[in-house]
Amino acid sequence: MHRSLRRVRTAAAGALTAALLATSLVAATTVGPAFGAAERARPVTAPVGGLSVTGETSPVHDPALVVGDDGTWRVYTTGLVNRENGGTIQMWSSHDEGVTWAYDGTVWDEIPAWIDERFAGPDGAGVLPDNLWAPEVYEHDGTYYLYYSASRFGTNTSVTALATNTTLDPDDPDYAWVDQGPVISSPHDIAGGKTFNAIDAGIVEGADGTPYMAIGSYWYGIFLVELEWPGGKLADGALENATHLVDRKMPGNPVEAPYITERDGWYYLFVSFDACCRGLDSTYQVAVGRSRDVAGPYLDQDGKDLADGGGTVLLSSHGAVVGPGGQSVSDGVLAFHFYDGANAEIPGFPTLGLQRLDWEDGWPVVDQTVEEPVVTQGPRDATVRGNRPATFEVRVSGTPAPVVTWEVSDDDGATWTAAPVAAARAVDGTASWTVKHAGRDRDGLLVRAVVANAHGAVRSEPARLDVLRPGGPAR
Structure with missing residues (x-):
């Protein structure tokens, strides 16, 4: 059994502190003692197109989305810069089909010591990595393989390493990420003398079950190298025999974050084009090609080879979604980060984005329609007798379909708190x-x-709840 899960990379410039693990767009719901446990107002569904999210969704960079068989959605992301929270891979989860997200901490409390020793060098004077990047999670035969990267930003002095686990549930008594050390590093020659950057691993199996790693960022672009099970590390001759998958054929070769997934006999290679990590100046966009063979060649919709400058752009900046990229796919949902143009408090904060892919003529399709949320009809006042139910309804529009949460005030609107109802x-x-x-x-x-x-x-205009005495006349 195998299932591709997935990844993350480079944190945004600036100090993203633990205090900035605040909610994106809407505050996470809290339970007030006057109401009891939180209630779900109506079933949650995940339609085709953009999926609005709420809860703790920032700072997220290059999300590795995992939609589990138990209904839990998980995301793994690059660690915070300046070694905030240890600088290791972060974890997030949702239990309502990707609507509401919560921060679950980090894989480890600190960066493994061998990484610091490696980057410090024999004289101990080397620049140490600020954080860990680019996790990819892949399950094979009951083991979860977590690939992650460490690098000096802007260079190809990098290493991608491996940790393993038997479960993704932090509450499981057997839960433990065991570090297995380095897998692939750079600078090294690859594919007959080319240069590459050993970050952004993406794992896929071929039709015969052979595992491969897609790897690369800038330099000569994206390569495919063979792995071997159960160790999850490079097969003999993997670097020399690597396949060159993507080359932009332009100065700098701005391509990274490869992710390969199989559907209906086709392998789809998703990559990020152009510039990441510049906040609202980022030009990241997601491109795609496909092949009948895991080793390519991958062609775009015009038939051009991605190794010869091809690539069909699938997702780009639209509305407040700036520089989307760092993508992964799980259960037909494309996960990515974007720089949030609607965040007035922290403009350009890196935020989780989700799109359930549609498919047309064998190609993935996303919805980039931009419609800001609008309340078309607010909730109405309600009058009920004591201990009877009272229902409030709101009608809205917007694309993607908005998430609705509720707030209450018991001091005539002077202060508001989140109501105990699921988004x-x-x-x-x-x-x-x-x-x-x-x-x-x-x-x-x-x-x-x-x-x-x-x-x-x-926010809608407020509605008032009037409660009459049970069984009696007016108050």
Whole structure:
């Protein structure tokens, strides 16, 4: 059994501190004691096209998306710069089909000592990496293989290493990422004397089960090298016999982040073109090619070889989504990071993006329609007898379909807190929340909806809850 899971890379410039693990667009829901446990207003669905998210979704760089058989969605991302939280690979999870995300900490508390020794050099004077990059997670025969990179930013002094685990669940008593050391490094010659950068590993198996690693960033571009199971490291002669998959044929060769996935007998190679890591000045975009053979050649929709400057652009900047890239695919969902043009507090903060792929004539399709969220009809006032249910509904529009959360105020609007109701995507243009037992202590409560997608966020006008005495006349 095998399943490709997946990756991350380079943190944005500047100090992304643990304090900036704040929510993107909408605050994570909290449970107020007056309501009890959080309730789900309506079933969550993941339609084709952009998927709005909420919760802790920043700072995310080059997300490795894992949609598990148990319904848990996981994302692994590059560590924080300046070794915040140890600088190691970060983890995030969602239990409602990718709607609400929570930060789960890091793979390790600190960067493995052998990496620092390697980069320090024999005289100990070398520049140490700020953080770990580019995780790729791949499951084979009951073992999870986590590939990750360390590098000096802007150089090809890099190494991609491996850790293994028997589970992805941090609560499992057997959970432990065991470091297996280096797999591939640069600068080294590859494919007959070419240069490459040993970061951004992507793992795929061929039709006969042979494992391969797609690897590379700038220099001569993207290469495919053979691995071997169960060790998960390079096969004999892997560098000399590597296949050159992608070359932009332009100065600098701006391509990186390879990810290969198989569908209907085709292998699809997703890569990131152009410039990452410049905030709102980033020009990253996702391109794709396909091949009947895992080793290529990969051709774009015009029939041009990606190794000869080809590549069909699939996803680029649109609206507040700036510089999308660092992609992975799991269960038909494309995960990527983008620089958030709608974040007024921290413009260009790297944020998680999701798109469920559509397919036309054998090619992946995304929806880049830009429609800011709008409340077309706000919730209405509700009057109920004590301990009876009270329902509030909001009608909205926007593309991608907005996520709706709710806020409440018990001091006539002076302060607002998150209501204990699970977030929901308004895929049919409506979202509702039912207070199951509206007690007299809820009389006069104000309720409003927070409606958000990648391009902005708005709040509805508040509605009022009036609670009458059970079985009695008016108050």
